[in-house]
Amino acid sequence: MAGTIEVLVPGGQANPGPPLGPELGPTPVDVQAVVNEINEQTAAFDGTEVPVTVQYEDDGSFSIEVGVPPTAALIKDELDFETGSGVPNEEFVADISAEQLKKIAEQKLPDLLAYDARNAAKEVAGTCVSLGVTVEGEDARTFDDRLDAGEYDDVFGEAEASA
Numbered sequence: 001m002a003g004t005i006e007v008l009v010p011g012g013q014a015n016p017g018p019p020l021g022p023e024l025g026p027t028p029v030d031v032q033a034v035v036n037e038i039n040e041q042t043a044a045f046d047g048t049e050v051p052v053t054v055q056y057e058d059d060g061s062f063s064i065e066v067g068v069p070p071t072a073a074l075i076k077d078e079l080d081f082e083t084g085s086g087v088p089n090e091e092f093v094a095d096i097s098a099e100q101l102k103k104i105a106e107q108k109l110p111d112l113l114a115y116d117a118r119n120a121a122k123e124v125a126g127t128c129v130s131l132g133v134t135v136e137g138e139d140a141r142t143f144d145d146r147l148d149a150g151e152y153d154d155v156f157g158e159a160e161a162s163a
Contacts, residue, residue: 005054011045011069012031014038014052025050028060039120041066048077068111071127074104079137085132101125101143118156122147 005023014035016018024031034054041064042050051067067079076082079094105120114120121143128140135143146152
């Protein structure tokens with residue numbers, strides 16, 4: 001009866017109630033042990049919905065794989081707003097600092113195609129564009145150029161020279 005359960009849980013705040021309890025109840029695993037492990041692994045995403053996969057075996061053993069929330073959810077959570085702009089190129093709903101952008105880029109790095117936080121930040125800035133979020137008070141569409149020009153070297157470190 002080994003199997004897999006996939007759920008969305010609030011980071012660091014999972015509990016034995018729905019959605020976990022009803023899914024795990026019929027399995028041989030210790031539900032509270034699963035909840036504790038999930039909360040430990042998702043603490044960094046405090047309150048943000050996090051995709052979690054629980055694989056369990058007939059002997060009650062289990063493993064947990066924690067996904068990373070969508071980039072837009074991380075941005076909204078970091079800047080504390082509910083919805084993006086309906087007209088993102090004209091109306092802006094929030095402004096993100098380079099430090100906040102780097103924090104989100106580092107969280108998303110395992111799920112992105114980027115090799116480092118510097119390039120991951122460019123991908124996150126792209127999501128800022130579609131949400132109507134400015135970067136350091138300027139249009140997020142110009143972030144890549146400003147980063148490449150060295151404007152944020154104090155936050156991201158200097159870019160390695162390409163050979």
